[in-house]
Amino acid sequence: ALGEQFLREIRPFVWRRHLDFAAVADIHSIKRQIYAHKGAKGAGATIALAGHDVKLGRGGIREIEFTAQVLQLIWGGRDPGLRDPTTLGALAALAAAGRIERRAAADLADAYVFLRNLEHRLQMVADRQTHRLPEDEAGLARIASFMGFASGEEFAAAFLGHLGRVERHYGNFFEAAPALTGTAATEAGGNLVFTGVEDDPETSATLKRMGFADPGSVAAMIRAWHHGRPRATRSARARELLTELMPGLLGAFARQFNPDQALARFDAVLTRLPAGVQMLSLFRRNPALLDRVAGILGAAPELANHLAHNAAALDGLLAGSVSQLGGAGGVDPSACLP
Structure with missing residues (x-):
């Protein structure tokens, strides 16, 4: 009961009727800052299959979740029906309310299911929490088979297709902004999160x-x-x-x-x-x-x-x-x- 009361009291601060859009841009900038220092080369660059991070990498799970959650923050203060706590539920609600194109919502939902299934299988094979594809051909072939594909090439086509669609929709929602990398920081690599x-x-x-x-x-x-x-x-x-x-x-x-x-x-x-x-x-x-x-x-x-x-x-x-x-x-x- 006490927990429910607390959630009720903070609801107006989470679901604000008049969202500070600069705050959304700030969140997006932080996302791009992390993204830039994990080795991303920018939209349009080739995504390497081997070793790709299905959660934090380009076109990955985090970009789908980020898109859904930011759109919820923007519109959910005025429309309680958009406050679904699940990513798939949020995408469906946003599409039904006309806050996201149905094709985009379907692409993001399909990619989310595919990438979550892939993430779970990666962790089952490695017997630990990991989000990265194998670096070697044998490991990639094993994951491809585990995902139900007849060959590594078929798996690669499906995987990269999902990432490309997610990246395209993500870019459409959040307009291009200046690169976040400086020469010295880029050479150093790693995170810059504060x-x-x-x-x-x-x-x-x-x-x-x-x-x-x-x-x-x-x-x-x-x-x-x-x-x-x-x-x-x-x-x-x-x-x-x-x-x-x-x-x-x-x-x-x-x-x-x-x-x-x-x-x-x-x-x-x-x-x-x-x-x-x-x-x-x-x-x-x-x-x-x-x-x-x-x-x-x-x-x-x-x-x-x-x-x-x-x-x-x-x-x-x-x-x-x-x-x-x-x-x-x-x-x-x-x-x-x-």
């Missing part, structure tokens, strides 16, 4: 490979940004931009002589800004600008301290940098000082 309250071990390992000496402090700093502790990141739009920028931002600071120190200087600047949307939007539109700012903060401690205490000086730096992007000249740090 949700929750504890450090993600894979993220810590990625930060270490990128060159950060104290991954725990870096992760804590970034979580504070995502939680809106600085005024500059308290708006939904600022956090959305921050999430999209994070791999590239970390990559830019990882290329400095002392990545931890350079990022800490950026934190000091960010903490004292009254708002962050304008600066983060500039970084999003001009990745080279982010590299320049990171370079200045990494190489000029006195200027970094000045910028942290003078918002007008930061505005001057950003304006000057934007005007010079693409030109032969560089940014003269002294020009930003009064």
